[in-house]
Amino acid sequence: MRVFLTGATGFIGSAIVPELIHAGHEVVALVRSEAGAQALAHSGVRVQQGSLEDTEILRSAAASADAVIHTAFEHDFSQFAKHCENDRKVIEVFGSVLAGTDRLLIITSITGAAAINPGAVATEDDAPVPSTVHPRAASEEAAAAVAELGCRPLVMRMPQVHNTRKQGLWSFAMQIAREKGFSAYIGDGLNRWPAAHVLDTAHLYRLALEKGQAGDVYNAVAEEGVAMRDIADAIGQRLNLPVVSLSEEGAQQHFGWLARAVGLDLPASSKKTKQDLNWHPQQPGMIANLLNAEE
Numbered sequence: 001m002r003v004f005l006t007g008a009t010g011f012i013g014s015a016i017v018p019e020l021i022h023a024g025h026e027v028v029a030l031v032r033s034e035a036g037a038q039a040l041a042h043s044g045v046r047v048q049q050g051s052l053e054d055t056e057i058l059r060s061a062a063a064s065a066d067a068v069i070h071t072a073f074e075h076d077f078s079q080f081a082k083h084c085e086n087d088r089k090v091i092e093v094f095g096s097v098l099a100g101t102d103r104l105l106i107i108t109s110i111t112g113a114a115a116i117n118p119g120a121v122a123t124e125d126d127a128p129v130p131s132t133v134h135p136r137a138a139s140e141e142a143a144a145a146v147a148e149l150g151c152r153p154l155v156m157r158m159p160q161v162h163n164t165r166k167q168g169l170w171s172f173a174m175q176i177a178r179e180k181g182f183s184a185y186i187g188d189g190l191n192r193w194p195a196a197h198v199l200d201t202a203h204l205y206r207l208a209l210e211k212g213q214a215g216d217v218y219n220a221v222a223e224e225g226v227a228m229r230d231i232a233d234a235i236g237q238r239l240n241l242p243v244v245s246l247s248e249e250g251a252q253q254h255f256g257w258l259a260r261a262v263g264l265d266l267p268a269s270s271k272k273t274k275q276d277l278n279w280h281p282q283q284p285g286m287i288a289n290l291l292n293a294e295e
Contacts, residue, residue, distance in 0.1 A: 002026045003209065004065035006052065006090075007072030008045065009036040011166055012108075012158070015202035016069065017045055023206055028061060030072070052090050062097040067104040067209055070094065077257060084135035088142040095146025095153065105146070105153040106208055111194050111219055111268035113137040113157065121224065122194075122268040124157075124217045140217075152214035159194035159221050159268060161201050163283075164292045168195070172258050174235050174293065183236035183243045184262075186251045189229025191265035196222040197283030207277040218273040222281035225267030234290035 003020055007013035008029030020027050021044050028046045031037045037047040050057035052072055062068050070091065074083040094105050113136050114122035115129040131138040143153040160168030167174070177183040196204075201220045208218055229245075236243035251259045273279055284292075 001066045001209070002028065002064070004028045004030070004048075004061045004068045006030045006068075006070045008040060009033075010071060010073075012161060012198060012201055012205075013071045015198045016071065016205050017043060019202040019206045020209075021045070023210075025206075025209075028065060030057070030061065052086065055093055058090065058093050059097050062094050065103070067106070068094050068098065069106045069205060069209065071108050071205075073108065081135040084131065084138040088131075088138040091139060091142035091153075092146060095142070095149055095151040099146065099149040099151045102152065104209065104212065104214060105143075105151055106205065106212070107139055107143050107153055107155055109139045109155050109157045110136050111157045111159050111221060112264070112266050113140060114268070119265050122219070122266065124219050124270075124272045147215060154208060154212045154214055155217045156205060156208060157217060157219050157268070158201070159196050159219075159223075160286065161196055161198050161220070162286055162289050163198045164289050164294050166198075167286065167290055167293065169193075169258065169261055170231055170235065170286070170290060171293075173231070173255070173262065174239065174290070176255060176258065177235050177239055177241055180254060182241050183232045183239065184246045184251065184254050185228045185232040185243070186246055186248060186263045189227060189232060189245065191228050191263060192225025192267040193228065193231070193264075194219075194221040194224055194266065194268040195226050195286035196220050196281060197285070197289070200279075200281040200283045204273070204277065204279050207279055211277055213276075216276070218277065219268050219270040220273070221268045221270035222283070223285050224269055226286045228262060230287055231290065234287045238291055238293055
């Protein structure tokens with residue numbers, strides 16, 4: 001299958017590339033930089049230089065592909081809402097090209113976009129919140145909109161994706177701990193975050209490409225909920241720093257922009273995903289990778 005992949009040099013996309021190639025798929029990757037293009041060319045990828053702003057390039061590449069996997073996203077949290085709306089536009093472009101065909105459009109969202117009661121475990125059947133509540137839900141709103149045009153999108157919801165090099169939001173928490181001289185959590189630290197290793201995540205994208213059903217939502221969750229206190233303890237152990245419980249006020253001073261996320265309780269299940277796609281995560285968990293995090 002010929003797959004057009006965005007975000008091929010990113011954390012998740014760069015793991016998807018070898019997963020697809022080893023399975024016999026042809027990968028056409030959107031790449032912005034010459035350095036990125038050269039690196040991918042050596043891995044057997046056909047490179048399409050351009051950016052997500054190049055609408056005609058997106059249209060042409062999608063039109064000549066058997067499927068599109070869209071993982072690219074600008075992770076500049078100072079302009080988070082803007083980047084979410086840009087993602088909506090990209091999905092709309094892909095949808096306009098793929099409408100009326102039988103080709104899949106796989107888009108990327110997050111488990112935190114599910115509309116659930118506080119502390120409840122999010123599932124694949126939970127609808128997304130409105131983008132006015134969580135900007136990242138704009139991607140799922142766009143998927144629903146292009147489906148009405150006759151496109152065949154499916155949604156991959158990401159938890160905190162990790163390996164020893166990156167650990168999602170907790171890489172930022174580790175950096176803050178280094179700067180402040182201690183690792184921290186809020187209150188009793190029993191609030192939970194779902195997680196998955198990047199290699200397990202890449203494998204799930206391939207399974208969704210080969211066996212996924214248009215209109216479905218899949219949760220790329222290997223661990224339903226890792227307690228924030230365990231995360232803080234692992235960071236403290238890795239950096240040989242004390243671990244401290246903070247009040248919400250103290251957390252704001254310690255974590256800054258990350259404080260709200262540190263206090264959220266967002267467990268998520270992947271029971272349906274595992275059953276439907278026969279997905280069996282096998283890689284190390286979040287705590288193991290925090291304890292072995294690269295400097």
